Amino acid sequence: MRGSVNRQCWCTDPETKRAYRLGQCPKWADPGHGKWYARYDLPLEAGERCQDRLGPFDTRRQAQAAVSAAIARTRIGLVPQVPRQSVAEHVQGWVESNKARWTVSTYKDYETIWRRFIEPALGKVRLSELTREHLNRLYAAMGSTDTCALDTYARKLRRRLQEARGKTAGEAWQPSSPGRIHKVNATIKSALTQACKAGLLIHNPARYATLPRVPYRRALVWTPERAESWRRTGEKPSTVMSWTEEQAGRFLDLSQETDERDHCLFHLAITRGPRAQEMLNLKWRDLSLEGTGMVTIHGTKTPRSQRTISLGTKNVALLRHWRRTQRSECEKPGKQWTESDYVFADKNGTKMTRYQLWEKLGELAREAGLPPIRVHDLRHCAASFSLSAGTDMKVISRMLGHRNYHFTADTYVHVMPKQDEAAAEAVTRVIPRRAA
Incomplete structure (x- = not known):
């Protein structure tokens, strides 16, 4: 040699x-x-x-x-066997090879990351020559708002990224969020891990890349003071917000008066906390409406998120009535109905979209005079209300489909105002004081 x-x-x-x-x-x-x-x-x-x-x-x-x-x-067999393969080519091959085992939304997310970030930035970098500096400059170009702070190579990367977005050099640059940068690095790291296992690399540069800190999005409850401030300024106190029990009750009362389908869907979301796509993917064969009922949720994240949980008698009653209503709708003369078996299908039997769900949530919240929350925030409501009802943390974690209950406690469960008031009064009572 x-x-x-x-x-x-x-x-x-x-x-x-x-x-x-x-x-x-x-x-x-x-x-x-x-x-x-x-x-x-x-x-x-x-x-x-x-x-x-x-x-x-x-x-x-x-x-x-x-x-x-x-x-x-x-x-000793540690040299790349495809020395002229670029990083973008390898990541593209990794994405396509995993397409069959991913959900459609997961594949689209990875494919978008490859097309908008990896291919334009690392399309000419050979897999065997990739270093952490290539990645550090890419992430600097993605997240920086000051062009003068970038070196020449990072400026070239920014121009390529701008072209990949279909924008000209004169248009304003929209920096990527820290969360997006972490997602891009996670994609590259997963693809390079596969390259290491295949003997194409001897180490994974993405493991040592310098990443920006992701700001902690503190979840808050819509107290009357925060709601008043939002109505006055239009600014939400936090990206992640949760309703109180009274606000959730007002919302469900209005949804019951408006549309039976919406009421059934939102009642399930607020009380049992499935993810948005998990609810939209539910089919009648996944439900057992006997007694307190059971639902088998086919997870959208990982195999561990697949779970079977109880529905509760109220959800069972609502779902039974909704099934009868849905059957009567599809049997109407002249009705163009698509037989899909989805529980929360639209009026023509086709699967509801996330956009339709988001639009309906915002419309009902405005009609009820409530401050806005996201569809995913309904999971926060379900976790918080379960905690207020005295449910064990492990049970809540299993209900939400989390890997461990520590993640549930840190991310989803907020202290409701009533719990905080009770805690404050309890602390005062345990301190002995001399009679006045």
Whole structure:
């Protein structure tokens, strides 16, 4: 197995405008002029000779050390077997190979990350040459609002990202959120982990990338004071907000008067806390409406999120009545009904979308005079109300489909105002005081 090093420069002849031949540059006598590159043989592919190229290096010694290390890795089987594959090509192959086992929304999310960030930024970077600096500059270009703070390479990356978004260089740059940057890095790290397992890499650079801090989104309850401030200024105290028991009751009362389908859906969301897509994917065969009822939820996150939980007598009664109503709707003469078996289908029998759910939630909240919350915040309501009812934390965690109850306590469960008031009064009572 052989390796070689050579020095190159790209100076041009001012008369012919062509690059000098090797060694003919007037500056060639300067040992520091140009860059050093190395080549070495790889294992034969289909009987044909294959070489890999390393560099550039500032000195001959650096190039020789690099090629010696590469030859040593080749001999013990740690060299990439597809040396000319780019990072973007590998990530694309990883995404497509996992398409069959992912949900449609998961695949679309990963494909969008590849198309908008990885392909334009790392499409020319070879998999075997990727370093943490490539990733650090990509994340700096994604998240920075100050172009002057970026180096030349990061500015080029920003232009490529802008073009991938279909925008011109003159349009305003919209930086990515820290959460989005973490998602991009997680995608790259997962794809490179597969490359390490396949023997294409000896380490995963994404593990050592410098990532921005994701601000903690503190979940808050819509107290009367916060609701009044929102009506006056239009600003939400936090991205994640939860209704009180009284506010949730007003919302359910209005939904019951408005549409039976909506009332059944939102009552299930507020009392049992399934994710939005989990509710929309529910089919009648997943339900058992005997006694307190059972529902098998096919998780949208991981296999661990699949679970079977009780519905409760109130949800059972609502679902039974809704099933009768839905059957009578589809049997109406001249009705164009799509037989889909979805529990919360629209008026034509087709599956409801997340946008329709979000739109209906906002419309009913406005009619009830309530401050706004997101569809996902209904899970926060369910967790908080369950805690107020004295439910054990492990039971709440299992209801929500979480891996452990510590995550449930840290993320979803908020202290309701009434609980806080009771705690304050209890502390006062246990302190002995001298009679006045």
